[in-house]
Amino acid sequence: MxxxxxxxxxxxxxxxxxxxxxxxxxxxxxxxxxxxxxxxxxxxxxxxxxxxxxxxxxxxxxxxxxxxxxxxxxxxxxxxxxxxxxxxxxxxxxxxxxxxxxxxxxxxxxxxxxxxxxxxxxENQTLVLQGEKEMMEIEFRQLIYFEKEHNYVIFHMENQVQKKLKVSSKKVIEQMKNNEITNLCKINRGLYINMDKYERLEREAVYMENGEGLPIAQRKKKEIIEKLRRYRIEKMGYTKR
Known part of the structure; x- marks a missing residue:
C-alpha cells in the first residue's frame, strides 16, 4: 500500500x-x-x-x-x-x-x-543475482554502491551491511540491466554507485548518503560529473516540462 x-x-x-x-x-x-x-x-x-x-x-x-x-x-x-x-x-x-x-x-x-x-x-525491487556458485538477493533500494575485489563483488548496503558474491562486476551490470536498473554510475575502476544515494561532489570524491567519500577516476571526471548532474535533473522531472 x-x-x-x-x-x-x-x-x-x-x-x-x-x-x-x-x-x-x-x-x-x-x-x-x-x-x-x-x-x-x-x-x-x-x-x-x-x-x-x-x-x-x-x-x-x-x-x-x-x-x-x-x-x-x-x-x-x-x-x-x-x-x-x-x-x-x-x-x-x-x-x-x-x-x-x-x-x-x-x-x-x-x-x-x-x-x-x-x-x-x-526501489522496492529485490534482485536475485547469480554468482559462480550461489545466488544472492539484493534489495536495490538499500544498495549504496558496489565494488570489485579480486574475484568477488562487495555490495555496500544501508546500515553498514556488506554482502559478498563471487561474480564479475560485468555480470552484475548485465543482470541489473536485465532488471531495468538504470541508475548506476561507474565512478572508478570496478566501483559503481547507486545514483539515488549520491549526495554531493567534493574535491576528488563522490559522497554518498552514508557519509562515505568514494574516489573518482580523474580521466573521466567531467563525464562522471555530467552524468550525475543530468540524472539529478531528470529525477526532479524538469527535463519533462
Whole structure:
C-alpha cells in the first residue's frame, strides 16, 4: 500500500488533486491518500509518506519548509510541488523535489504520479543475482554502491551491511540491466554507485548518503560529473516540462 498525502490551503485545489490521483491510479494500484488544508498539522506529525504532493505557497508553513521536515522523517519520500506562482519555481528547485507541476496545467500531475510509481516499484525491487556458485538477493533500494575485489563483488548496503558474491562486476551490470536498473554510475575502476544515494561532489570524491567519500577516476571526471548532474535533473522531472 502506497501512502500518499496532499497538502494545500485551497480545498478546491485539493479536490482537483484528489480527482487526478483517482484517475491516474484508479483501482489497479493500491494507495491511500490523505488530504490536508493545514500544513502545520502535517508538520507536527511524525507519520511517514511514500508520496507527498505539496502546495508551495501556504500561510504559516510553506511547502518547502514542509518538505525539509518530512524528508527528515523519511528521506525516500517522493515530493511533488504544485504551485500557481511562477516566481517561486526557481527557489523550489533547490530543495530537490521529485517533480514540480504548475496549477494552470495541473493535468501534468498524472505523468508525475506515474513516474513516482515506477520509481517506488524500482526501489522496492529485490534482485536475485547469480554468482559462480550461489545466488544472492539484493534489495536495490538499500544498495549504496558496489565494488570489485579480486574475484568477488562487495555490495555496500544501508546500515553498514556488506554482502559478498563471487561474480564479475560485468555480470552484475548485465543482470541489473536485465532488471531495468538504470541508475548506476561507474565512478572508478570496478566501483559503481547507486545514483539515488549520491549526495554531493567534493574535491576528488563522490559522497554518498552514508557519509562515505568514494574516489573518482580523474580521466573521466567531467563525464562522471555530467552524468550525475543530468540524472539529478531528470529525477526532479524538469527535463519533462
Amino acid at each position: 502506497v501512502k500518499m498525502i496532499a497538502v494545500d490551503d485551497s480545498r478546491t485545489d485539493l479536490e482537483r488533486i484528489k480527482r487526478i490521483v483517482e484517475e491516474t491510479y484508479g483501482s489497479s494500484k493500491p494507495y491511500k491518500l490523505k488530504l490536508f488544508t493545514n500544513a502545520r498539522e502535517v508538520y507536527e506529525s511524525e507519520e511517514k509518506w511514500d508520496i507527498a504532493i505539496l502546495d508551495i505557497m501556504m500561510p504559516g508553513i510553506t511547502g518547502m519548509e514542509l518538505l525539509y521536515k518530512l524528508r527528515r522523517n523519511n528521506p525516500k519520500t517522493k515530493f511533488i510541488y504544485v504551485t500557481g506562482y511562477d516566481v517561486v519555481v526557481e527557489k523550489a528547485i533547490h530543495s530537490h523535489p521529485f517533480d514540480l507541476v504548475k496549477k494552470r496545467t495541473l493535468e501534468e500531475l498524472k505523468q508525475a504520479l506515474m513516474d513516482c510509481w515506477v520509481e517506488l516499484e524500482k
